[in-house]
Amino acid sequence: MTLEPSTTRRLDHRLATAQRDARLPSVVAGVVRGGSLAWSGAVGTVDGRSGGRAPDADTQYRMGSITKTFVAVCVLRLRDAGRLDLTDRFGVHVPGSPLDGVTVEQLLTHAAGVQAETSGPWWERTPGGGWAELAGSGVAQRFRAGRRFHYTNVGYGALGRLLEVHHGAGWFDVVRSELLDPLGMTRTTTRPSGSAAPGLAVHPFADVLLPEPEHDAGAMAPAGQLWTTVADLARWATFLGGDTADLLSADTLAEMVEPHHVVDEPGRPWTGAHGLGWQVWNVDGVRSAGHGGSMPGFLASLRVRLGATESGGGDGVVLLTNTTAAGPALRDLAGQLLSDLAESEPPAVAPWSASGDPALLELVGTWHWGPSTEVARAVGDHLVLGEPGSGRGSRFRRVSADLWEGLDSYYAGEPLRVVRRADGTVSHLDLATFRFTRTPYDPGADVPGGVDELGWR
Structure with a gap:
C-alpha cells in the first residue's frame, strides 16, 4: 500500500531526528501495513562519515537476537510435526550436557534458569567453537528451572543444536530451507554479503568511531548471528502479523506470542513478557510482539501490533542501525514510528453489515449465574458472554452443534455446553459446571445443589 505524503514526511522526520540525537552512523527503518512494506527510510552513511555511502532497504545489518525468533519458529515446526513435545527434557534430544534436565519450553521462554552468557571469552566479540566445546565449558543454571525469567543466550545456542540433531544439518541450513527460502528472504545470511554496513562503536564523549569485530560465533550463532535488510526483516514482520505462507499455523503463531513469563524489573510495572521465542509487550493496553537485537556494532528492533486490523493489528516496524549503544533517542524509536503511522493514517474501518x-x-x-447477570451476544462467529477483559468475560468459538470453547481469560479452553429440553428448546448453559439460566436460580434448569423449594422470599 502507499502512504500519504504527509505520513512519509512525518516518518522521515522522526527517523532523521533520532539519527542526529542518538548519533547513529546510519539507521534504516520500515513500517509494515496490510502485509507489505509501506514505507522505508534511511539516514546517515554506512561508515558514519560525511560524504560516505548512504544505506537503503537492501543494505545488510546484523539483527542480533532477532535471530532467536527464527530458531524458535523452527522448533515449533518440529513440535507441530510430532517430533518433539515442549515439555520434553532437552537431554532427550541432545544428551550429555549440563542442560539435560531443562525442558524445551523453558529454553524457548528463557525460564530454564540457564546462565545468560558463556563461560569463556566475550562470545559476541570472539570466534566461537562447536557445541561440544560450549557444552563442556562449565555451562550451568543460575536458578531453578521454571522459577523465573532469566534471559539466556546460551539457551538458544542449545536450541540451535537441537535443530541440527533433528535435521542432520546446520541450524542455519534449517532456517534457510524452512523459512527464508519460502518467504523470499534471500538477503538474510549468517555473514555480511553484498551491500552491508560495518559494525561501529561511537565514543560516548566525542564524535569519533571505532570498528567492531565481525566473526562466526560457532555454537552461539543461533543466539544472534544473522544479518538482514529492512526489506527482508519487513517480510518477517508480516509473518508475525499473520502472513505465515502456511509455514506455521495461526494457532501455533498465537501460542508463540502468549506471555509465558513476565520480565520482572524491580521498581517498574510489568509491561513486557516473553513467549515462545518472541518478546511481548502490553503498553497502555496495546499489545505487540517482536524482538530486539544487540551485537557489538549493531542494534535492531522488530515490533508488530497484535489484535484486530481495525485497531492497528498487523502494523509493524523494523529498525536497523550500526552502533553498539544508543540512548533514549533510539530506545523509543520503534514505538514512536508505529504511533506516527497510527495517528497519521488510522487503519481502515470495515463497514458493518448484517451477516x-x-x-x-x-x-x-x-x-444469570446464580444472582449475577450476564449478557450474551453473537459477534461474528463468536458467542460473547460478558465483556472480555473484564471479570470473567470471554469469547467462545463453536466446536460442534451445542458445544463451544472459551477463548479468553478464566474460561480459555473451557467447555460451554448448550443444554436443551426434551422439545429442543434451550434450558440453560453449562459453562465449566457453572449453570447459566434465563432467570436467577431457575428451579427447572437442574441447578447443582438444588433450589430451595420455597423459592425467593
Whole structure:
C-alpha cells in the first residue's frame, strides 16, 4: 500500500531526528501495513562519515537476537510435526550436557534458569567453537528451572543444536530451507554479503568511531548471528502479523506470542513478557510482539501490533542501525514510528453489515449465574458472554452443534455446553459446571445443589 505524503514526511522526520540525537552512523527503518512494506527510510552513511555511502532497504545489518525468533519458529515446526513435545527434557534430544534436565519450553521462554552468557571469552566479540566445546565449558543454571525469567543466550545456542540433531544439518541450513527460502528472504545470511554496513562503536564523549569485530560465533550463532535488510526483516514482520505462507499455523503463531513469563524489573510495572521465542509487550493496553537485537556494532528492533486490523493489528516496524549503544533517542524509536503511522493514517474501518447467524438468537440476551447477570451476544462467529477483559468475560468459538470453547481469560479452553429440553428448546448453559439460566436460580434448569423449594422470599 502507499502512504500519504504527509505520513512519509512525518516518518522521515522522526527517523532523521533520532539519527542526529542518538548519533547513529546510519539507521534504516520500515513500517509494515496490510502485509507489505509501506514505507522505508534511511539516514546517515554506512561508515558514519560525511560524504560516505548512504544505506537503503537492501543494505545488510546484523539483527542480533532477532535471530532467536527464527530458531524458535523452527522448533515449533518440529513440535507441530510430532517430533518433539515442549515439555520434553532437552537431554532427550541432545544428551550429555549440563542442560539435560531443562525442558524445551523453558529454553524457548528463557525460564530454564540457564546462565545468560558463556563461560569463556566475550562470545559476541570472539570466534566461537562447536557445541561440544560450549557444552563442556562449565555451562550451568543460575536458578531453578521454571522459577523465573532469566534471559539466556546460551539457551538458544542449545536450541540451535537441537535443530541440527533433528535435521542432520546446520541450524542455519534449517532456517534457510524452512523459512527464508519460502518467504523470499534471500538477503538474510549468517555473514555480511553484498551491500552491508560495518559494525561501529561511537565514543560516548566525542564524535569519533571505532570498528567492531565481525566473526562466526560457532555454537552461539543461533543466539544472534544473522544479518538482514529492512526489506527482508519487513517480510518477517508480516509473518508475525499473520502472513505465515502456511509455514506455521495461526494457532501455533498465537501460542508463540502468549506471555509465558513476565520480565520482572524491580521498581517498574510489568509491561513486557516473553513467549515462545518472541518478546511481548502490553503498553497502555496495546499489545505487540517482536524482538530486539544487540551485537557489538549493531542494534535492531522488530515490533508488530497484535489484535484486530481495525485497531492497528498487523502494523509493524523494523529498525536497523550500526552502533553498539544508543540512548533514549533510539530506545523509543520503534514505538514512536508505529504511533506516527497510527495517528497519521488510522487503519481502515470495515463497514458493518448484517451477516450474523439467526440460529444464534436462542443463545443471546440475558443469562444469570446464580444472582449475577450476564449478557450474551453473537459477534461474528463468536458467542460473547460478558465483556472480555473484564471479570470473567470471554469469547467462545463453536466446536460442534451445542458445544463451544472459551477463548479468553478464566474460561480459555473451557467447555460451554448448550443444554436443551426434551422439545429442543434451550434450558440453560453449562459453562465449566457453572449453570447459566434465563432467570436467577431457575428451579427447572437442574441447578447443582438444588433450589430451595420455597423459592425467593
